[in-house]
Amino acid sequence: MPTVLSASHLNKFFYDPAKFQVLKDITFDVQAGDFMAIVGKSGCGKSTLLYLLSTMDTEYDGEIEMAGTKLTGRSQDFLARFRNEHLGFVFQFHFLLPEFSALQNVMLPGLKLGKYSDKEVEERAMEKLRLIGMADFARKPASKLSGGQQQRVAIARALINDPTIIMGDEPTGNLDRANGDNVFSIFHDLARKGQTIIAVTHDPDFAAGTDRVIEMSDGMIITSHENKGQ
Ligand SMILES: Nc1ncnc2c1ncn2[C@@H]1O[C@H](COP(=O)(O)OP(=O)(O)OP(=O)(O)O)[C@@H](O)[C@H]1O
Numbered sequence: 001m002p003t004v005l006s007a008s009h010l011n012k013f014f015y016d017p018a019k020f021q022v023l024k025d026i027t028f029d030v031q032a033g034d035f036m037a038i039v040g041k042s043g044c045g046k047s048t049l050l051y052l053l054s055t056m057d058t059e060y061d062g063e064i065e066m067a068g069t070k071l072t073g074r075s076q077d078f079l080a081r082f083r084n085e086h087l088g089f090v091f092q093f094h095f096l097l098p099e100f101s102a103l104q105n106v107m108l109p110g111l112k113l114g115k116y117s118d119k120e121v122e123e124r125a126m127e128k129l130r131l132i133g134m135a136d137f138a139r140k141p142a143s144k145l146s147g148g149q150q151q152r153v154a155i156a157r158a159l160i161n162d163p164t165i166i167m168g169d170e171p172t173g174n175l176d177r178a179n180g181d182n183v184f185s186i187f188h189d190l191a192r193k194g195q196t197i198i199a200v201t202h203d204p205d206f207a208a209g210t211d212r213v214i215e216m217s218d219g220m221i222i223t224s225h226e227n228k229g230q
């Protein structure tokens, strides 16, 4: 499988309140179709790493390349366009627009990309909602959906532009067991269909169901192993 993400020798410091190295020589590759979990104790640097990988934080040493494009040193405009086209995000708190319908929320990144007509974006959005079992709720305002339903809409939104990689930071962190399992199985199905996924998680069952687990401690990768028999 081709490499879709390569992180080379990432080092990052925070300077406030005192100089402190939060990421230490992080190097790894992700292949197309990988379903990868990043685990480790609270404060070890998982979210910080994900901010770097998602191009949201550009203050680091080292190099990040994604989909054959070097991202280190690019302008904010370039990175904003790249993110919209290549990355889908699913966070612990979904950040849907509450007044907008599920369908409108899913459509937004598609309209912003400007690659398809409004009509096509709507059709694609409906298709993504169908995929995650939320088609019946398309017209409902996001504020009137349950937490689990909102998280599924957030996944559909992350999928709208057929991203190279879906990145999640605790995508099940705010959900009860049943909804968390449901979100996990959506990720698992997407991964089986070839979607590349990187998810930070505290949930050992979630991590055990992925293809590969990277464990961090104190800003370093301490183990990286494949999960067999998925
Ligand atoms: N903007 C910041 N300025 C200074 N220190 C920060 C900043 N953001 C995070 N940190 C520190 O960097 C370390 C790593 O934080 P990070 O959020 O990456 O941890 P994490 O592994 O995601 O933890 P959790 O599992 O609790 O989400 C922590 O010690 C945190 O206090």
Ligand SMILES: [Mg+2]
Residues within 6 Å of the ligand: 046, 047, 048, 169
């Ligand atoms: Mg975190």
